[in-house]
Amino acid sequence: MRSLTPSQSSSPRPFHYLEAGAALRCGKVSLELLARRYGTPLYVYSADQIAERLGLFQAALAGRDALVCYAVKANSALAILKLLAGRGAGFDIVSGGELERVLAAAPEAAGRVVYSGVGKTAAEIDLALTAGILEFNVESEAELELLEARAKKLKRVARFALRVNPDVFADTHPYISTGLREHKFGIDIRRAPALYRKASESRWLEAHGVSVHIGSQIRSAEPFGAAMERVARLVRQLARDGIALKAVDAGGGLGIDYHAGKFDPAAKVAEYAAALETALAGFEGRLLIEPGRFLVAQAGALVARVLQVKQNGKKTFVITDAAMNDLIRPALYQAHHEIVPVKRRAGRPRVVDVVGPVCETGDFFAKDRKLAPVEPGDLVALLDAGAYGMAQSSNYNTRLRPAEVLVEGGKARLIRRRETMADLLGPEIF
Numbered sequence: 001m002r003s004l005t006p007s008q009s010s011s012p013r014p015f016h017y018l019e020a021g022a023a024l025r026c027g028k029v030s031l032e033l034l035a036r037r038y039g040t041p042l043y044v045y046s047a048d049q050i051a052e053r054l055g056l057f058q059a060a061l062a063g064r065d066a067l068v069c070y071a072v073k074a075n076s077a078l079a080i081l082k083l084l085a086g087r088g089a090g091f092d093i094v095s096g097g098e099l100e101r102v103l104a105a106a107p108e109a110a111g112r113v114v115y116s117g118v119g120k121t122a123a124e125i126d127l128a129l130t131a132g133i134l135e136f137n138v139e140s141e142a143e144l145e146l147l148e149a150r151a152k153k154l155k156r157v158a159r160f161a162l163r164v165n166p167d168v169f170a171d172t173h174p175y176i177s178t179g180l181r182e183h184k185f186g187i188d189i190r191r192a193p194a195l196y197r198k199a200s201e202s203r204w205l206e207a208h209g210v211s212v213h214i215g216s217q218i219r220s221a222e223p224f225g226a227a228m229e230r231v232a233r234l235v236r237q238l239a240r241d242g243i244a245l246k247a248v249d250a251g252g253g254l255g256i257d258y259h260a261g262k263f264d265p266a267a268k269v270a271e272y273a274a275a276l277e278t279a280l281a282g283f284e285g286r287l288l289i290e291p292g293r294f295l296v297a298q299a300g301a302l303v304a305r306v307l308q309v310k311q312n313g314k315k316t317f318v319i320t321d322a323a324m325n326d327l328i329r330p331a332l333y334q335a336h337h338e339i340v341p342v343k344r345r346a347g348r349p350r351v352v353d354v355v356g357p358v359c360e361t362g363d364f365f366a367k368d369r370k371l372a373p374v375e376p377g378d379l380v381a382l383l384d385a386g387a388y389g390m391a392q393s394s395n396y397n398t399r400l401r402p403a404e405v406l407v408e409g410g411k412a413r414l415i416r417r418r419e420t421m422a423d424l425l426g427p428e429i430f
């Protein structure tokens with residue numbers, strides 16, 4: 001079997017061509033067949049790869065009490081949440097809505113939920129307190145006061161962690177970098193001891209842990225280690241003050257390789273885990289991590305049909321039936337996604353722009369990309385679209401959002417049907 005990224009021990013993607021004339025497959029299932037059965041644009045995910053990635057983190061942290069809390073925002077499909085919960089994952093949520101999803105998919109996992117986010121409402125806090133989540137990651141002094149007030153009202157002790165801002169630079173896109181003092185996230189790490197001391201006076205607040213999240217799509221382990229060292233220093237200082245934290249939450253952010261080169265996920269996870277463990281040497285408590293992208297991005301592809309191949313002067317545009325509303329990452333972050341034909345044609349690659357039908361110049365998936373030859377009617381797969389793809393989709397241009405399919409072993413099943421116009425028009429009043 002030929003992988004799309006050959007010559008490595010552990011293939012980073014579950015999408016393969018079996019032989020020259022055959023269609024691209026997800027595991028054992030042909031994407032051509034899935035497109036015929038469910039239509040396009042279509043999100044296809046490999047359950048096996050998601051489970052494998054979770055296993056990499058769990059194995060790498062097996063030396064201590066650790067919990068992998070999947071960042072629901074990356075892909076909140078109920079079937080994926082259920083799959084992960086069944087394998088022992090916890091969840092990192094950032095809204096009451098995400099908590100409702102976890103409770104719907106895996107109610108037994110409520111006690112494995114950490115709740116992050118800079119703007120929690122009283123109603124959301126109440127929902128989480130009632131559900132008995134593991135920890136609130138508190139992002140400001142005012143939020144800590146609100147949490148205390150709600151806990152008192154509901155007569156439930158709130159376990160909290162302060163999300164500290166370690167002032168560490170992470171080399172990633174500015175929109176998804178979060179660990180500098182100038183960002184809106186977290187509490188200045190220098191202010192944290194005073195807040196923990198203040199909280200210790202309340203019978204409704206339990207100082208359970210400390211959390212940090214420095215950004216997303218961070219390729220090197222180094223900034224994670226640097227942030228964790230600062231957090232470990234804080235934990236030691238608090239212990240000296242008589243505040244013994246039970247858990248450290250290292251956040252998410254480990255990046256993948258969106259390009260076609262070599263990438264060894266197992267080695268990446270091992271390197272990441274080692275950086276955290278080195279920084280946390282001597283800390284006996286629990287380690288939580290919140291990976292999103294690393295678990296689901298490479299497991300997913302967005303399958304689209306080519307509507308037209310259009311020539312405008314010197315430029316060639318491949319127009320697909322998927323658009324920026326289905327996958328906004330290229331438009332929003334200038335993100336790169338590999339694009340491959342589902343069935344390869346003979347002929348030379350062409351330099352093209354791959355675009356969608358939405359009425360915006362920003363509606364593109366690739367610019368000046370060397371693409372294998374495609375014709376109208378062909379299928380293409382946009383790779384590494386499992387994270388922040390469907391989760392960030394919209395109905396812009398009154399486009400129905402794609403269906404989603406999960407491939408498990410040799411079997412594919414629909415996990416979300418394509419939207420209908422009735423779904424869209426239903427809430428409107430006129």
Ligand code: LLP
Pocket residue numbers: 071074092116117176213215216217251252253254290291292293294329333387388392
């Ligand atoms: N924990 C917290 C508190 C977060 O804010 C995030 C992501 C994660 C965990 C998960 O990060 P990950 O492991 O997935 O990198 N839409 C952007 C990414 C936004 C990330 C926001 N926070 C993208 O498509 O690149």
